[in-house]
Amino acid sequence: MSTVKVENHRPKFHFSPPADWMNDPNGLVYFKEEYHLFYQYSPNGTDVGGMHWGHAVSRDLMTWEHLPIALAPDEKGMIFSGSAVVDWNDTTGFFGGKPGLVAIFTYHDHSGLTQKQSQSIAYSKDCGRTWIKYEGNPVITSDQYVDFRDPKVFWHEETKRWVMVLACGQTVCLYHSPNLKEWTLGSEFGEGIGSHDGVWECPDLFALPVDGDRTNLKWVLLVSIGAEPAFPEGSRTQYFTGHFDGRAFVPDEASQTVRWLDYGRDNYAGVSWSDIPEEDGRRIYIGWMSNWKYANKTPTEGWRGAMTIPRELTLESRNGEAVLIQRPVLELERIRTPLLVAEGEAVNELNLLLKYQQLETYEIVAEFVLAQGIDSLGFKLRTSEQEETVAGYSVKDSAVFVDRSRSGVVDFHEHFAGIHQAILPPDLQCLQLRLLVDRSSVEVFANDGLAVITDLIFPSPSSLGLSLFCNGKNELPYKVKIYQL
Numbered sequence: 489m490s491t492v493k494v495e496n497h498r499p500k501f502h503f504s505p506p507a508d509w510m511n512d513p514n515g516l517v518y519f520k521e522e523y524h525l526f527y528q529y530s531p532n533g534t535d536v537g538g539m540h541w542g543h544a545v546s547r548d549l550m551t552w553e554h555l556p557i558a559l560a561p562d563e564k565g566m567i568f569s570g571s572a573v574v575d576w577n578d579t580t581g582f583f584g585g586k587p588g589l590v591a592i593f594t595y596h597d598h599s600g601l602t603q604k605q606s607q608s609i610a611y612s613k614d615c616g617r618t619w620i621k622y623e624g625n626p627v628i629t630s631d632q633y634v635d636f637r638d639p640k641v642f643w644h645e646e647t648k649r650w651v652m653v654l655a656c657g658q659t660v661c662l663y664h665s666p667n668l669k670e671w672t673l674g675s676e677f678g679e680g681i682g683s684h685d686g687v688w689e690c691p692d693l694f695a696l697p698v699d700g701d702r703t704n705l706k707w708v709l710l711v712s713i714g715a716e717p718a719f720p721e722g723s724r725t726q727y728f729t730g731h732f733d734g735r736a737f738v739p740d741e742a743s744q745t746v747r748w749l750d751y752g753r754d755n756y757a758g759v760s761w762s763d764i765p766e767e768d769g770r771r772i773y774i775g776w777m778s779n780w781k782y783a784n785k786t787p788t789e790g791w792r793g794a795m796t797i798p799r800e801l802t803l804e805s806r807n808g809e810a811v812l813i814q815r816p817v818l819e820l821e822r823i824r825t826p827l828l829v830a831e832g833e834a835v836n837e838l839n840l841l842l843k844y845q846q847l848e849t850y851e852i853v854a855e856f857v858l859a860q861g862i863d864s865l866g867f868k869l870r871t872s873e874q875e876e877t878v879a880g881y882s883v884k885d886s887a888v889f890v891d892r893s894r895s896g897v898v899d900f901h902e903h904f905a906g907i908h909q910a911i912l913p914p915d916l917q918c919l920q921l922r923l924l925v926d927r928s929s930v931e932v933f934a935n936d937g938l939a940v941i942t943d944l945i946f947p948s949p950s951s952l953g954l955s956l957f958c959n960g961k962n963e964l965p966y967k968v969k970i971y972q973l
């Protein structure tokens with residue numbers, strides 16, 4: 489007889505580990521028609537512990553096959569975050585002239601009085617199924633930095649060498665190498681610019697066309713910053729735009745202001761896939777959907793941690809500035825089941841239709857005309873008598889927001905409940921909202937990915953109500969589509 493274990497809050501369409509603890513995505517690489525997702529994994533329970541690289545693969549970014557642990561700790565330390573690349577030309581000599589996968593990761597050794605972090609590599613000759621650690625490890629050490637981790641590596645075609653961006657205290661160091669084994673420090677970036685509210689972690693660096701124009705490339709540098717008690721936001725991710733010549737990153741004017749990737753609390757340590765085929769051309773990103781502020785306390789049993797929906801990143805001009813835009817990858821559309829299409833002006837009429845829906849995991853694509861007299865509007869998600877998560881827009885603040893104060897279980901950390909908002913351009917005439925709701929998360933993409941809020945929620949499984957609200961007026965020109973996911 490088989491028993492089905494009901495796991496409250498286990499995501500339906502987001503990646504989560506089969507059991508135990510997970511944090512950052514690692515080693516994101518596409519090779520032979522598989523997206524690899526490695527991740528910081530502790531197989532010893534649901535608390536952060538001895539870090540391994542867990543492993544899963546997907547062909548469509550939506551459904552994942554769990555594979556055995558890829559990298560386990562050894563006498564050099566735990567396996568902290570890092571990246572993976574396809575060594576197409578066998579620059580390492582590991583693959584007898586053929587292409588193969590190389591992982592670049594941080595060893596974290598805390599056997600001594602102070603922690604030691606160093607960079608190492610491992611390779612796989614069987615599409616990531618088994619890994620051999622390089623005998624010459626570590627390949628980069630430091631006497632200067634205690635926090636010295638999270639190598640993200642890519643091939644820089646113009647200079648025909650590998651580039652590594654590495655978090656070093658509160659800056660990033662840029663190294664280069666002909667063969668992934670011998671590395672030279674090229675430059676350091678970050679002093680006096682950006683947010684220094686916490687230690688810098690998990691950087692990523694890549695070029696994107698501005699407005700799809702491949703003759704006009706700009707470089708994007710992502711830098712996650714760790715949680716510090718002084719800041720209620722906890723851990724979060726900033727981005728810079730600028731120029732990169734293979735050695736140094738030079739920020740542009742717009743980067744003098746701190747820019748956040750996400751205005752919710754639960755998108756951290758996100759990085760992008762390496763080696764997406766040129767004919768695809770996308771820059772695909774995924775983040776860890778939690779926050780170091782309370783990651784150890786989230787109310788799940790048997791497993792802990794999930795990833796955001798994979799997102800495509802683009803650079804688009806808004807008000808004369810190239811800004812980072814995020815949209816769920818197109819593959820999401822393949823897991824949709826259409827539920828409702830409505831267009832109208834009377835809020836209560838739509839609510840009559842929604843009243844009889846019992847919705848757990850779904851997507852809403854909505855458009856509203858912000859007519860005079862409207863104060864705020866939006867959706868109440870996963871509702872019951874006691875619970876609701878509000879995702880909406882406040883006209884007075886020109887801000888899209890998520891209010892998770894009454895979203896379900898919130899009392900596991902004093903900073904969990906609350907309202908998170910992202911400012912949109914003032915005097916908006918039309919608002920677009922795209923919401924992804926899973927068993928323990930809501931992701932809000934406002935105005936076609938211009939502002940994003942990613943928040944965990946822990947509603948009761950029976951909180952399945954959904955409604956539209958509009959304060960100030962009952963008339964709100966709307967177009968709404970709902971899909972089950």
Ligand code: FRU
Pocket residue numbers: 511512528539568569570594637638689690757
């Ligand atoms: C970011 C991070 C990384 C580190 C890893 C350890 O969340 O702190 O800097 O490599 O997690 O699990």
